Amino acid sequence: xxxxxxxxxxxxxxxxxxxxxxxxxxxxxxxxxxxxxxxxxxxxxxxxxxxxxxxxxxxxxxxxxxxxxxxxxxxxxxxxxxxxxxxxxxxxxxxxxxxxxxxxxxxxxxxxxxxxxxxxxxxxxxxxxxxxxxxxxxxxxxxxxxxxxxxxxxxxxxxxxxxxxxx
Numbered sequence: 623x624x625x626x627x628x629x630x631x632x633x634x635x636x637x638x639x640x641x642x643x644x645x646x647x648x649x650x651x652x653x654x655x656x657x658x659x660x661x662x663x664x665x666x667x668x669x670x671x672x673x674x675x676x677x678x679x680x681x682x683x684x685x686x687x688x689x690x691x692x693x694x695x696x697x698x699x700x701x702x703x704x705x706x707x708x709x710x711x712x713x714x715x716x717x718x719x720x721x722x723x724x725x726x727x728x729x730x731x732x733x734x735x736x737x738x739x740x741x742x743x744x745x746x747x748x749x750x751x752x753x754x755x756x757x758x759x760x761x762x763x764x765x766x767x768x769x770x771x772x773x774x775x776x777x778x779x780x781x782x783x784x785x786x787x788x789x
Contacts, residue, residue: 636746639694640735640754644762646699647731657703661696701738702731709734712741716777728763729771736775740784748779 646664650657702709710722713733722730736755739746752775759767778784 635691636694637754637758639691639698640758642691642695643698643702643735644728644731644758646695647702647734648727651727651731657699658696661699697744698735698738701742701744702734705738705742706734709737712737712778712782713774716774716781726763726767729759729767732759732763732767732771733774736771737778740775740779741782748784752776752779 646661647657649655650660653660710730713722713725713730717725725733732755736751738744739751740748744751752772755775756768756772759771
């Protein structure tokens with residue numbers, strides 16, 4: 623069964639879940655630990671649901687459904703952890719002259735999340751997965767990261783023959 627809106631809340635909370643997944647993946651990489659262990663080991667005080675700006679739907683809603691955000695973040699983290707070799711191979715194949723390990727940590731983890739959403743067990747439309755990765759890159763990484771991620775994900779979609787699930 624694909625992880626979809628019915629299973630993990632509405633799409634308006636997925637940005638918060640992606641940001642949470644990114645935070646956990648970043649933390650795990652810095653600490654050289656497994657992402658799911660970092661996720662499962664968080665204390666209750668560690669469950670601040672991150673927002674990405676004033677326009678974030680989750681930030682505007684006083685009642686962010688923390689269980690839904692955590693559930694979808696866990697799907698993303700587990701998907702990245704379980705498929706990291708495959709995800710990194712796709713990144714390496716399409717990232718001309720860029721070694722995965724030399725990319726900024728934020729960029730490579732955003733790419734992993736987006737590629738998992740594009741190729742994994744989710745029902746996220748292609749355009750949404752790409753746009754979310756680009757927007758998070760623009761707000762959290764380097765000035766060029768949004769364009770780099772957009773171009774790389776676009777090449778992967780085109781060359782791998784991926785099709786959207788949105789219609």
